[in-house]
Amino acid sequence: MISDQSKKEIDFWVKKYPEGRESSAVMQALTIVQKENNGSLTNELIKEIAGYLGMPVISVQEVATFYENYNHKPVGKYVIRFCHNISCMLNGSDDLISYLEEKLEVKTGEISKNGLVSVKKVECLGACVGGPMCQIGDQYYEHLTTKKIDEILGNLK
Ligand code: FES
Structure with a gap:
C-alpha cells in the first residue's frame, strides 16, 4: 500500500x-x-x-x-547496477561482473546470503568514458578494477 x-x-x-x-x-x-x-x-x-x-x-x-530502474522482485539493501554495454564491456565489465558474482557468491539478479547486496546488469548509464562502471544508489563508481570492487564492497554495511 x-x-x-x-x-x-x-x-x-x-x-x-x-x-x-x-x-x-x-x-x-x-x-x-x-x-x-x-x-x-x-x-x-x-x-x-x-x-x-x-x-x-x-x-x-x-x-x-x-526501464531498468525498476525491480520486480526483492533486492538487497544495496543494488549494484553494473553496466555491461559496449564501452564498459570493451574495458572488462564481463570479467568484473564474474569477479563480483564469485566474491558475493551470487548470480546476477540474486541477493547475497546476508541480504546486503544484489547485482544487476544494466545497459549504458551514460558514463561510458569512465567504464567499466557501476551505480549503487545515487553514486557512480568508474574505472573499476577488482581492487576498487573490494574497497566498494568493504564499505557496504
Ligand atoms: S557503456 Fe557503460 S556507461 Fe556507457
Missing part, C-alpha cells in the same frame, strides 16, 4: 505538469513507491499507482518493465 508520505511526494511531481497530465509523473511515482517498498515493485503497487494517477494499469506496467 502506498503511504500518505509517498502520496505527498508523488503530488509534488504531479504539480509540475499541467492539469490532466498526471501521468507525466509516472516515473517519479514508480521510483518513490519502489523506494518505500525496499527497492522493488509488485503488481499490486503498480495497480495502485495507476489508480492514483488515473492511468490504465497496462500503461504503468509498460513504463515499469521498459
Whole structure:
C-alpha cells in the first residue's frame, strides 16, 4: 500500500505538469513507491499507482518493465547496477561482473546470503568514458578494477 508520505511526494511531481497530465509523473511515482517498498515493485503497487494517477494499469506496467530502474522482485539493501554495454564491456565489465558474482557468491539478479547486496546488469548509464562502471544508489563508481570492487564492497554495511 502506498503511504500518505509517498502520496505527498508523488503530488509534488504531479504539480509540475499541467492539469490532466498526471501521468507525466509516472516515473517519479514508480521510483518513490519502489523506494518505500525496499527497492522493488509488485503488481499490486503498480495497480495502485495507476489508480492514483488515473492511468490504465497496462500503461504503468509498460513504463515499469521498459526501464531498468525498476525491480520486480526483492533486492538487497544495496543494488549494484553494473553496466555491461559496449564501452564498459570493451574495458572488462564481463570479467568484473564474474569477479563480483564469485566474491558475493551470487548470480546476477540474486541477493547475497546476508541480504546486503544484489547485482544487476544494466545497459549504458551514460558514463561510458569512465567504464567499466557501476551505480549503487545515487553514486557512480568508474574505472573499476577488482581492487576498487573490494574497497566498494568493504564499505557496504
Ligand atoms: S557503456 Fe557503460 S556507461 Fe556507457
